[in-house]
Amino acid sequence: MSANMKPVNPPPQQFSLVPKIINGGIAGIVGVSVVFPLDLVKTRLQNQTVGPSGEKQYKSMLDCFKKTYAAEGYFGMYRGSAVNIILITPEKAIKLAANDMFRHYLTLSDGSLPVFRQMVAGGLAGACQIVITTPMELLKIQMQDAGRIAAQAKAEGRTIQRTTALELTKKLLRERGIFGLYKGVTATAARDVSFSVVYFPLFATLNDLGPKEGPGGHTPFWWSFISGCAAGSTAALAVNPMDVVKTRMQTLTKGSGERQYTSIMDCVTKTLKYEGPTAFFKGGACRMIVIAPLFGIAQAVYYVGIAEYLLGLK
Numbered sequence: 001m002s003a004n005m006k007p008v009n010p011p012p013q014q015f016s017l018v019p020k021i022i023n024g025g026i027a028g029i030v031g032v033s034v035v036f037p038l039d040l041v042k043t044r045l046q047n048q049t050v051g052p053s054g055e056k057q058y059k060s061m062l063d064c065f066k067k068t069y070a071a072e073g074y075f076g077m078y079r080g081s082a083v084n085i086i087l088i089t090p091e092k093a094i095k096l097a098a099n100d101m102f103r104h105y106l107t108l109s110d111g112s113l114p115v116f117r118q119m120v121a122g123g124l125a126g127a128c129q130i131v132i133t134t135p136m137e138l139l140k141i142q143m144q145d146a147g148r149i150a151a152q153a154k155a156e157g158r159t160i161q162r163t164t165a166l167e168l169t170k171k172l173l174r175e176r177g178i179f180g181l182y183k184g185v186t187a188t189a190a191r192d193v194s195f196s197v198v199y200f201p202l203f204a205t206l207n208d209l210g211p212k213e214g215p216g217g218h219t220p221f222w223w224s225f226i227s228g229c230a231a232g233s234t235a236a237l238a239v240n241p242m243d244v245v246k247t248r249m250q251t252l253t254k255g256s257g258e259r260q261y262t263s264i265m266d267c268v269t270k271t272l273k274y275e276g277p278t279a280f281f282k283g284g285a286c287r288m289i290v291i292a293p294l295f296g297i298a299q300a301v302y303y304v305g306i307a308e309y310l311l312g313l314k
Contacts, residue, residue, distance in 0.1 A: 019305070020097035026306055027298035028092025032084050034297060037077035038290040039084075041065055043144040045283040046247045049258055049275065057152060061286050072147050080143025083165045087136035091129055096302050099125035099200050118201035126196030127189065134188045135181035138172075138250045139165045149253055187246035187264050195239045203231035203299060218303075225300040232295030233288040240287055241280035244271070 032039075041064045048057045058064040068076055102121035107113045113121075143165055153159060163171075172180035210223035219227075236243075245267045259274070261267035271279050 020100050021093040022310070023302045023304075023306060024093035024096035024298075025089035027096065027301040028088040029085055030301050031092070031294040031298035032081070032088045035290050035294045036081045036084065037065075038286060040077055040079065040144045041068070042283040042286040042290055043141055043247060044068070044148045045286060046244050047141075047145050047148065047251055047258075048282075057148065067151070068147060071151055076147060079147060080140045080165065083139045083143060084136060087132055091132040091136060092298055094132060095125055095129045095196070096298070098128045099196070103200075103204075115201055118204060119197045122196035122198075122200030123193045125200065126193040130185060130189045130192055133192055134183075134185045137188060137246070138181060138183055138252075139168060141247060141250050142168055142252055145251055145253070183252070184246055184250040187242065187249050187267075190264070191239050191242040191246050194242060195235050198238050199231050199235035199295070202234060203227050203295075206230055221300050221304060224303045225296040227296075228299030229292040229296035232299075233292040236287045236291035237284055240284040243287060244280050244282055 041061055044064055045058060045061065058067065065077075072079065099121055102124045103113060103118065106117040106121050108117075142163075146163075169181070176183075206227035207219050207224055210219045210227065212218065213220050245264055248267055248271070249261050249264070259270055261270065
């Protein structure tokens with residue numbers, strides 16, 4: 001280099017939000033379509049309570065699968081999936097894109113991003129998504145749990161009329177207004193923020209440890225999938241107690257003898273009193289099995305960058 005030539009600084013890295021949102025939406029649809037039956041089983045296991053003599057409606061995850069399939073058929077395993085697939089697009093788009101955006105703005109001038117800042121970025125992304133997550137989870141849980149309530153009622157010689165997600169939405173809006181769709185928002189926020197604080201930094205760390213390929217040194221598809229599975233299952237187990245509380249608080253139709261809860265603390269206190277600390281890990285294994293492939297698939301699809309190809313940015 002001659003003495004008159006000055007070193008050229010690389011241009012600052014640009015952040016494009018639109019492709020991130022599109023990628024997040026596609027990732028969410030693919031992921032939830034694959035794992036929804038497992039999520040339905042998780043909801044039903046978390047909602048069932050132990051009877052006075054220790055009786056349970058479902059003995060295990062496999063037992064729940066068998067009984068649900070026998071009573072409702074294959075499509076019964078996808079009860080509530082329409083709501084989830086419609087709303088998962090903005091939910092995952094917000095979650096994944098917001099995390100990338102906050103990571104971009106929290107990155108230090110030397111290009112580093114300390115773990116604490118990664119946790120802040122993840123927590124902020126989790127907080128952003130509850131606008132969509134709360135009504136989505138509320139409606140999904142009613143649809144998923146309807147079969148359990150109907151089966152319990154049938155065993156007692158009663159009949160319960162099932163409702164659609166649209167009918168339920170209209171009823172909630174009519175009776176409680178827009179805030180009716182945000183029942184359990186505090187519990188949802190506590191779960192989603194804490195999940196994202198654990199998940200995103202762990203995923204980024206695991207993903208960076210993987211092999212690199214191509215001129216840009218990108219992580220291969222399969223490694224992003226493995227990293228998403230590992231980080232997702234770990235974060236899912238860590239926040240499972242809050243997920244149990246959220247699920248129970250958002251269940252509007254209770255079975256006979258099942259308890260009502262007025263607040264997070266009331267739910268925690270009653271669950272501890274009547275079922276013990278192990279109740280907070282009901283559906284934990286199932287949730288890990290749900291979240292691992294959901295986030296593995298979503299994260300891998302997100303990193304492939306389908307939107308960039310569609311928009312001609314690659």
